[in-house]
Amino acid sequence: MKTNVLFLLLCIGFAIACGDDEESGCSGESCGDVTENIIGSWSDGFGNVTFNSDGTGLASDMSFFVQEYDSIEYKTFTWNPCTEDNCVEVNWNFTQSMGPIFAVGIDYTAEENFCNCIILTDVFTNRVTLKRQ
Numbered sequence: 001m002k003t004n005v006l007f008l009l010l011c012i013g014f015a016i017a018c019g020d021d022e023e024s025g026c027s028g029e030s031c032g033d034v035t036e037n038i039i040g041s042w043s044d045g046f047g048n049v050t051f052n053s054d055g056t057g058l059a060s061d062m063s064f065f066v067q068e069y070d071s072i073e074y075k076t077f078t079w080n081p082c083t084e085d086n087c088v089e090v091n092w093n094f095t096q097s098m099g100p101i102f103a104v105g106i107d108y109t110a111e112e113n114f115c116n117c118i119i120l121t122d123v124f125t126n127r128v129t130l131k132r133q
Contacts, residue, residue, distance in 0.1 A: 025129060026117035034110040035081040038088055038118060042130035049130070055080055057090070064128045067104065069094040086110040088120070 031037040041050045047063030057077045059065035067074045078091045084107075091105040108120035111127075118130045 025131075026112045026114050026119055028114040028116050031113055031115040034086045034113045034118060035088060037113055037115065038079075038130075041133040042118070043133055044128050044130055048133065051079055051088075065090065067092045067094075082107050082109075084109070086113060 038051045039053045041048060044064040047060040047066070049057065049059045049063050049065045051057045055078050057065065057079050059075045059077070061073075061075075063075070065075075065077065067077075072094075074092045074094060076092075078093075080089055080091075081087065082089045087107055087109045089105050089107050091103055093103045094101050106122050108122050108128075110118055111121055112119040116132045119127065120130065121127045
């Protein structure tokens with residue numbers, strides 16, 4: 001009986017610890033289309049990222065938006081609206097001295113779009129929270 005009670009308490013504790021209780025930390029005023037709201041400088045929890053109005057962008061060291069290929073970090077990118085609503089496509093061009101080898105583009109859908117905070121999810125279900133700087 002003692003073992004069953006301990007096992008039950010362990011299961012309850014595990015269920016509580018693993019619950020999907022994640023708070024986004026986003027709140028405030030909704031800010032229209034994400035492709036307009038995203039312009040500016042943001043913290044992504046790992047580093048900083050800037051989305052410029054001309055469709056270019058720059059990420060700091062360790063940012064979620066830094067991509068790596070062949071031991072080279074690519075911190076610059078281009079971005080544009082997706083064909084779907086509330087979606088931003090980010091593109092990285094992986095280059096060598098002979099010119100571009102290939103490009104990678106990832107669509108990010110805005111789960112939440114507040115003036116001071118945006119939550120983006122990609123097709124692989126990776127999620128990033130951007131907080132305005």
